[in-house]
Amino acid sequence: MREPALNRGGAIDVAVIGGGPAGLAAATELKRAGIGRVVVLEREQEAGGIPRHCGHPPFGMREFGRVLRGPVYAARLVARARRAGVEIHTGASVVEARPGGDLLLAVARGVQEISARRVICATGVRERPRSARLISGARVAGVLNTGALQSLVYLKRLRPFRRPVIVGSELVAFSAIMTCRHAGIRPVAMIEPGPRVTARWPSALFPRLAGVRLMTGTRLLEITGEGAVSGVVVEGPGGERQRIACDGVVLSGRFTPESTLARSGHLQVDPATGGPVVDQWGRCSDAAYFATGNLLRPVETAGWSWREGRQCGQHVAADLAGNLPREDAFLRLEAAGPALKYVMPQRLSLPHAAAGMKDLQLRVGREVRGALVAVNEQGVVWREKIHARPERRLLVPVGEIAAGVAAQPSGSRLVFEIREGAG
Amino acid sequence: MTLQQPIQSAQGSGPAAGATFDVAVIGAGVVGCAMARRFALEGAHVAVLEKAPDILDGASKANSAILHTGFDAPAGSLELACVQEGYREYLEIRHDLGLVHERSGAFVVAWDEAQLGALEAIRAHAHANGVTDVQIVTARELRTREPNLSHAALGAVEVPGEGIIDPWSAPQVYLEQALANGASLLTGCEVTGGRFDAGVWHLQTTTGVLKARHVINCAGLYGDLVDQAVLGCAAFRITPRKGQFVVFDKAARDLVSAIILPVPTERTKGVVVFRTVFGNLAVGPTAEDQQSRSDASTDEAALRALIADGIAKVPALEHMPVTATYAGLRPASEEKEYRIHTTPDRNWITVGGIRSTGLSGALGIARHVYRLYSQDGPAHERLENPVVPKARMLAESGPRDWKCDDHGEIVCHCELVTRREIEAALAGPLAARSLAGLKRQTRVTMGRCQGFFCTARLAELSAGHFDRPLAEETGDA
Ligand SMILES: Cc1cc2nc3c(=O)[nH]c(=O)nc-3n(C[C@H](O)[C@H](O)[C@H](O)COP(=O)(O)OP(=O)(O)OC[C@H]3O[C@@H](n4cnc5c(N)ncnc54)[C@H](O)[C@@H]3O)c2cc1C
Numbered sequence: 038m039r040e041p042a043l044n045r046g047g048a049i050d051v052a053v054i055g056g057g058p059a060g061l062a063a064a065t066e067l068k069r070a071g072i073g074r075v076v077v078l079e080r081e082q083e084a085g086g087i088p089r090h091c092g093h094p095p096f097g098m099r100e101f102g103r104v105l106r107g108p109v110y111a112a113r114l115v116a117r118a119r120r121a122g123v124e125i126h127t128g129a130s131v132v133e134a135r136p137g138g139d140l141l142l143a144v145a146r147g148v149q150e151i152s153a154r155r156v157i158c159a160t161g162v163r164e165r166p167r168s169a170r171l172i173s174g175a176r177v178a179g180v181l182n183t184g185a186l187q188s189l190v191y192l193k194r195l196r197p198f199r200r201p202v203i204v205g206s207e208l209v210a211f212s213a214i215m216t217c218r219h220a221g222i223r224p225v226a227m228i229e230p231g232p233r234v235t236a237r238w239p240s241a242l243f244p245r246l247a248g249v250r251l252m253t254g255t256r257l258l259e260i261t262g263e264g265a266v267s268g269v270v271v272e273g274p275g276g277e278r279q280r281i282a283c284d285g286v287v288l289s290g291r292f293t294p295e296s297t298l299a300r301s302g303h304l305q306v307d308p309a310t311g312g313p314v315v316d317q318w319g320r321c322s323d324a325a326y327f328a329t330g331n332l333l334r335p336v337e338t339a340g341w342s343w344r345e346g347r348q349c350g351q352h353v354a355a356d357l358a359g360n361l362p363r364e365d366a367f368l369r370l371e372a373a374g375p376a377l378k379y380v381m382p383q384r385l386s387l388p389h390a391a392a393g394m395k396d397l398q399l400r401v402g403r404e405v406r407g408a409l410v411a412v413n414e415q416g417v418v419w420r421e422k423i424h425a426r427p428e429r430r431l432l433v434p435v436g437e438i439a440a441g442v443a444a445q446p447s448g449s450r451l452v453f454e455i456r457e458g459a460g
Numbered sequence: 461m462t463l464q465q466p467i468q469s470a471q472g473s474g475p476a477a478g479a480t481f482d483v484a485v486i487g488a489g490v491v492g493c494a495m496a497r498r499f500a501l502e503g504a505h506v507a508v509l510e511k512a513p514d515i516l517d518g519a520s521k522a523n524s525a526i527l528h529t530g531f532d533a534p535a536g537s538l539e540l541a542c543v544q545e546g547y548r549e550y551l552e553i554r555h556d557l558g559l560v561h562e563r564s565g566a567f568v569v570a571w572d573e574a575q576l577g578a579l580e581a582i583r584a585h586a587h588a589n590g591v592t593d594v595q596i597v598t599a600r601e602l603r604t605r606e607p608n609l610s611h612a613a614l615g616a617v618e619v620p621g622e623g624i625i626d627p628w629s630a631p632q633v634y635l636e637q638a639l640a641n642g643a644s645l646l647t648g649c650e651v652t653g654g655r656f657d658a659g660v661w662h663l664q665t666t667t668g669v670l671k672a673r674h675v676i677n678c679a680g681l682y683g684d685l686v687d688q689a690v691l692g693c694a695a696f697r698i699t700p701r702k703g704q705f706v707v708f709d710k711a712a713r714d715l716v717s718a719i720i721l722p723v724p725t726e727r728t729k730g731v732v733v734f735r736t737v738f739g740n741l742a743v744g745p746t747a748e749d750q751q752s753r754s755d756a757s758t759d760e761a762a763l764r765a766l767i768a769d770g771i772a773k774v775p776a777l778e779h780m781p782v783t784a785t786y787a788g789l790r791p792a793s794e795e796k797e798y799r800i801h802t803t804p805d806r807n808w809i810t811v812g813g814i815r816s817t818g819l820s821g822a823l824g825i826a827r828h829v830y831r832l833y834s835q836d837g838p839a840h841e842r843l844e845n846p847v848v849p850k851a852r853m854l855a856e857s858g859p860r861d862w863k864c865d866d867h868g869e870i871v872c873h874c875e876l877v878t879r880r881e882i883e884a885a886l887a888g889p890l891a892a893r894s895l896a897g898l899k900r901q902t903r904v905t906m907g908r909c910q911g912f913f914c915t916a917r918l919a920e921l922s923a924g925h926f927d928r929p930l931a932e933e934t935g936d937a
């Protein structure tokens with residue numbers, strides 16, 4: 038389908054950066070709310086986001102009431118957005134987000150500048166590469182993230198190696214195994230530094246290992262090889278070292294938001310999530326910008342991101358109608374590390390603290406048992422008993438917090454912390 | 461002209477069979493590239509022999525990319541003379557060849573009282589070296605100039621002329637200028653031996669025999685081995701000195717404006733905090749002696765130490781993600797000085813031990829070597845109107861291709877590399893034959909995501925171009 042040129046077709050009400058599940062859901066919702074011109078800017082040649090290259094189920098239960106493979110799911114989201122009247126511009130890479138909603142784009146013909154009344158950032162997450170993990174050893178070909186492996190296999194029918202080692206055991210590591218099997222690649226081992234598999238319902242996933250050796254409590258020490266990977270050196274739970282012969286390494290998980298635009302622009306970034314700082318409406322430090330989906334924090338499923346996107350669409354529609362409170366009176370939410378990794382949103386705009394996102398999202402850095410408490414200058418305003426594991430979300434209903442902070446002045450802090458052992 | 465085929469097989473056939481070059485340059489590192497350019501401009505018929513499939517694959521593949529003024533080079537050294545002559549020529553040809561130069565300046569920062577006491581000697585040494593705009597600045601002034609520098613800085617020597625360049629596009633265009641003016645390049649061509657007979661060298665290579673009247677050994681990390689293999693002896697021994705680096709996210713770029721140097725020690729210039737022309741901030745290098753001439757591996761402990769060092773100097777780096785890590789190998793010999801020797805009775809010049817200033821010194825080294833070569837009067841007729849090619853523009857501040865019309869598509873989103881740039885780098889005499897070579901020519905996959913988003917597209921675009929393909933067809937569907 039041909040879209041009208043970006044610079045024609047009248048003023049842009051909302052520009053959505055990123056055509057993944059969250060961005061498409063937000064744009065679709067905005068059109069349904071009667072907003073005039075809504076454009077999705079997607080830098081790839083196809084919209085759909087990460088699911089485009091997840092050639093496996095399960096996607097779509099929440100959105101379409103049935104189980105789909107990623108590419109089918111992505112295509113359906115795109116079709117639904119178009120039907121709702123969303124303009125989707127592919128090959129449009131936003132390279133600068135400027136104050137007030139002005140965007141600089143790189144498109145196939147060169148550069149283009151556009152302005153929108155509101156901008157929604159929905160640029161998703163990616164996995165951390167080798168460099169950011171500071172992995173030792175030879176600098177050789179064949180070290181990839183799952184995302185690159187999936188794109189090679191499902192989008193291009195290419196295979197970068199035959200006998201890789203898979204590092205990590207989040208859900209995505211199991212996707213990596215399925216991707217490998219699809220392409221006739223046979224992983225030699227899955228290594229996980231933690232004492233157990235990170236993904237939820239590990240027992241259900243074990244059959245999917247399909248003969249892949251699972252090595253928990255095992256750290257990757259070094260990658261060896263000349264030109265291409267020839268092996269990895271790992272250290273087991275007892276400190277014993279061994280070399281595993283392989284011809285590739287899949288670095289899975291350890292997600293980080295793709296927050297380039299915020300980082301290199303004016304929007305405030307939360308070092309804890311790696312995403313932009315937002316309030317309970319998803320509003321960024323510049324009130325013309327909102328953020329949604331996995332850009333907010335690492336990492337949730339497509340369905341979850343899609344639901345967030347839909348909500349963000351509603352919030353932005355409300356904002357355009359003048360129905361959001363001002364952005365300049367807010368409480369700062371903080372997570373006390375290292376037991377707690379982050380809290381999102383990072384701000385509660387006042388007065389209506391209880392509107393907007395229903396829950397605060399938190400995560401722990403390691404397995405903890407005890408109490409999760411929220412503390413302000415007056416003391417503990419909220420507490421709950423928890424037993425939490427890494428990479429699982431913890432939800433705190435904003436409504437429960439709102440009562441306790443009603444009297445707190447704008448600009449003050451509310452700190453979440455773990456009291457281990459306490460009930 | 462570029463010879464892709466064997467030059468001359470054992471049976472004496474091949475496209476250049478019989479041709480005798482004036483000069484054979486062994487090695488297409490930065491020094492060999494500058495050498496080929498100088499000799500071609502002087503009118504010599506030059507062949508460049510490089511063992512790797514891509515140029516700039518040895519010491520020149522990873523460095524700090526600083527164009528040095530020579531303010532701290534040993535007084536009266538050949539290194540100082542070459543660096544200063546090289547610096548001057550770089551600025552002279554910069555405009556014509558489209559070279560990047562950001563004159564960021566440098567501060568040699570004192571972090572303790574002893575270092576503070578050493579600043580005056582550094583200033584005086586710089587003046588003695590002819591770098592007379594060097595001056596001492598107080599801690600207070602340093603703080604206004606570099607507000608993100610740790611307040612532990614006690615003072616500094618300012619060197620306004622230090623700057624940063626593109627460490628790959630510059631040498632590549634030197635070589636391109638040589639090729640455009642009649643030189644030949646042979647890649648995948650390792651010199652393994654040779655015979656000097658009646659004024660002509662018969663160099664044995666992995667792709668045949670090449671004849672040349674003079675040979676200039678610019679084999680960098682292998683310079684001593686090439687002298688041994690061909691001349692039978694070497695006047696020095698290379699012990700590679702590894703330097704590891706950490707490159708931070710582009711968001712960190714503006715945390716410092718100048719190059720932040722430490723007060724140097726005997727062994728090295730020390731760990732530097734510097735911007736790159738590509739828009740990153742980097743910290744490094746380490747200095748680790750090793751035997752291997754090819755092992756440029758990184759290790760976690762060293763990288764963590766560099767990060768800690770960076771944060772100590774620029775505290776805001778604490779929250780900056782790491783974009784890349786890499787290591788380079790300096791061709792260090794027993795001495796700091798360049799090891800440039802002539803063997804006049806055998807028409808051989810060795811250009812070795814160009815340890816830590818070769819990027820700055822290359823153009824000056826080439827002029828110096830040409831003078832040695834033509835000591836007995838002009839050997840050739842200098843080209844009157846040489847062809848002047850333009851370097852690729854990869855600097856963040858420059859007119860990058862993505863800003864220009866009809867580049868096709870953005871392939872690498874983090875570094876904004878276009879399809880047109882990739883296709884150009886995969887074609888022509890210097891066509892990239894490996895991902896590493898393509899990276900140096902385009903910056904593809906060198907950004908934040910390190911290939912997460914673009915590897916698949918890149919595998920598709922590079923299919924059939926690389927000696928070792930990025931991927932093979934699955935053939936299953
Ligand atoms: C390798 C990997 C595998 C995963 N597998 C699963 C899975 O099996 N199941 C599951 O439920 N979840 C999975 N996830 C989680 C995934 O993030 C979500 O499924 C979902 O895609 C999140 O939606 P999103 O819209 O927030 O982001 P994304 O789907 O990531 O979409 C972001 C979009 O923004 C575009 N974009 C980014 N920057 C710009 C820019 N500057 N200009 C224009 N466009 C831009 C991107 O091209 C992309 O299309 C996986 C994640 C990764 C990284």
Ligand SMILES: Cc1cc2nc3c(=O)[nH]c(=O)nc-3n(C[C@H](O)[C@H](O)[C@H](O)COP(=O)(O)OP(=O)(O)OC[C@H]3O[C@@H](n4cnc5c(N)ncnc54)[C@H](O)[C@@H]3O)c2cc1C
Binds near residue numbers: 486487488512
């Ligand atoms: C960590 C580090 C930081 C540095 N920082 C700076 C800086 O900021 N500024 C600066 O000016 N300099 C810097 N340098 C120094 C600079 O990089 C070197 O001085 C320079 O690269 C040396 O180049 P070369 O051409 O002599 O050697 P090389 O680059 O090693 O070139 C030699 C070439 O010869 C080829 N070769 C070898 N043997 C044979 C054979 N038998 N047959 C055919 N070909 C052969 C090799 O493949 C190679 O391509 C740094 C170096 C390092 C390692």
